[in-house]
Amino acid sequence: MSKGLPKRSEDYSLWYNELVKRADLAENSPVRGCMVIKPYGYSIWEKMQAQLDKMFKETGHVNAYFPLFIPKSYLSKEAKHVEGFAKECAVVTHYRLKNSEDGKSVIVDPEAKLEEELIVRPTSETVIWSTYKNWIQSYRDLPLLVNQWANVVRWEMRTRLFLRTTEFLWQEGHTAHATKEEAIAETVQMMNIYAQFAEEHMALPVVKGVKSENERFAGAEDTYCIEAMMQDGKALQAGTSHFLGQNFAKAFDVKFATKEGGLEYVWGTSWGASTRLMGALIMAHSDDNGLVLPPKLAPIQVVIIPIYKTDEESKNISEKANEIITKLRSKGISVKFDDRDTHKPGWKFAEYELKGVPVRIAMGPRDLENNSVEIARRDTLSKEIVNLEGVKIEEYISELLDIIQKAIFEKALNFKHEMTTEVDSWKEFESLLENKGGFLSAHWDGTNETEEKIKELTKATIRCIPIDRKTEAGKCILTGKPSEGRVLFARAY
Known part of the structure; x- marks a missing residue:
């Protein structure tokens, strides 16, 4: 074997990158920002995929596949959605190449310009909701519970294998419902499925919560999430589930005939988890000797x-x-x-x-x-x-193997507890972020401005408003204004 890995305590980022490569999980590709997932890494992803797919199907979901390309006009139909993804979109403008005049290279044929540009999907809400308009006519067609396994592209400037790449693999569920209550119940159910998968199979303890308005998915009314703590004291979002309200139904005119004979817009959700889970698995459990895999996800047990x-x-x-x-x-x-x-x-x-x-x-x-x-x-x-x-x-x-699976979870759970601190002063907040990291449970006055200011000053964001948080009067960590309860702050991937 080659010389040992870098130490986590000395250079966590280098340790992570080297481990991904030396353990034969993935490598950088010739295309900047994209990765090649190697067979050993892909076999772990296949185990994740198989288990999640089973859990989705057990709750009534079915798989389908939708196009990689989305007409640009579709993204314009939901204003908040396009604003959220505009800077990350890869755009196809031409459909043909031709030989250069000297015959030594190929060039884009200027005569082959598309009438309308196509976006390589950053997420599929728009193309799927345009399809649902044809699939949904009556309450008898609801609920519509569809998932797809796919690749997506988000043009990232700073990339890291598994954690943030220009192209990545994921699943995205998209459901349509007759009532608001059904859609919210679906959103919460999927958050719980992600949490169950993370804890029972990845041996990764998570916090379930709701995102603040600033951190919410573009085009959603509410985003539910699971947040995990990595060994370097940074948080990682491991799965999200979005209550879309009627936003996409209205944007794409998706209505259904009710039992009473009326016509109403459907209520929507979307939810997803990606190959970022591979990064979480590596960073939460591995040590200076290499990977530590929970038996349930190990290709070789x-x-x-x-x-x-x-x-x-x-x-x-x-x-x-x-x-x-x-x-x-x-x-x-x-x-x-x-x-x-x-x-x-x-x-x-x-x-x-x-x-x-x-x-x-x-x-x-x-x-x-x-x-x-x-x-x-x-x-x-x-x-x-x-x-x-x-x-x-x-x-x-x-x-x-059962003992090992539980032991890995318990170790990570103890670490999460050690790295969660209730903080009541700004001085302590800043000090902990610099010297320890972890989840900081602190009061916040509920305004976007304060959240932005805290991020600007410390690079910490509100990871979530925990589902199980207690209502308690307090003072905002930064402004001193009244607060109804604590939220979890952390620096994050």
């Missing part, structure tokens, strides 16, 4: 590494390893037997540690004699010798 000197030893260990593999796979555990003779066991240990494989089993000739194996946990780096006499190895490993 167990790796078996043989230690031998002779062909005979290799053959005997392989036979025992294959017995174990069959038993583990019968329990649905993903296992890899790395019997490559091109690398030494120590090199392999370091490689799978870097890649975050939750459990490593090592077997040598002495282990065969003693009918035992060495089992190492990635999360704690602890090892133990387990005698296989009277032990069902598949049960033992299955239970160990």
Whole structure:
């Protein structure tokens, strides 16, 4: 293996970038700001995708696919929406190339200009709501619960693998309802699904809340979110769910005939989570040795590494390893037997540690004699010798994976608690942001101006107004004006 990773404590950003590359998750592409997701990284995304897709379908949603290109005029129909995305849009103006006069390159054919420019989707509300106009006529067509898995483009100036790239993968749900109450219930349900996924599968504790007006999705009446805390004390938004009211229905004239025979605009929601979740997974759990993956999302849950000197030893260990593999796979555990003779066991240990494989089993000739194996946990780096006499190895490993999943969550939960501080003075607010970071629970007077001023002074934003916050009288951290309750501030990705 190459030299060790940079230390998180010395350069967190460099540690993150190096880990993404060295663990074979992703790399920069020839196109500035875009990334190549490598097979190991993509296999983690596939596990995330499969679980989220299952949860969506269990709540009545179905998948569809909509065009990558959106007519520019569509974006003009919802004023707040276009304002929110205008600076990030990639625009297609021509549809053909031709050879240059000297034949040495290709140029844009000036004769092939589009009558109307097309926007490469930054999000799909506009094209989907124009489609829903044709799909929805009556209350019988509602609710319409559609999700799509897609790529989107937002022209970013400062990019970082997984966290912020010009093109990224995501899912976006778009639903239409007969009543305001149904739409709000859908919005809250999807926030809860994201939170459940984050906590039960990513082992990532989150805060559920509502965004302030300044942080709200462009074109929404309310944005619900889940916020997570990374190891460097910065917050990361891990999923959002938007109550759109009737804004897009009115913009695209989507009406339905009611049971009573009237005609009304439908109520809408949209919700999404992206490959940014990969960044959250890495930054929340990993250490100076590499990735630490929760077993539920690890592409390889167990790796078996043989230690031998002779062909005979290799053959005997392989036979025992294959017995174990069959038993583990019968329990649905993903296992890899790395019997490559091109690398030494120590090199392999370091490689799978870097890649975050939750459990490593090592077997040598002495282990065969003693009918035992060495089992190492990635999360704690602890090892133990387990005698296989009277032990069902598949049960033992299955239970160990559950223990590891819970332990990773508990560690992250304890960290989140340590990094959440109630603050009542501006001096302490500034000091904590500079020296510790984390979530600062503080009073705010509810005005956009104060929120903007705090951001300008400290680079901290209101991450959310927690769903479970208590109503309590207080004074705004900056202005001293009356406040109804605390909100969570943090510097964020």
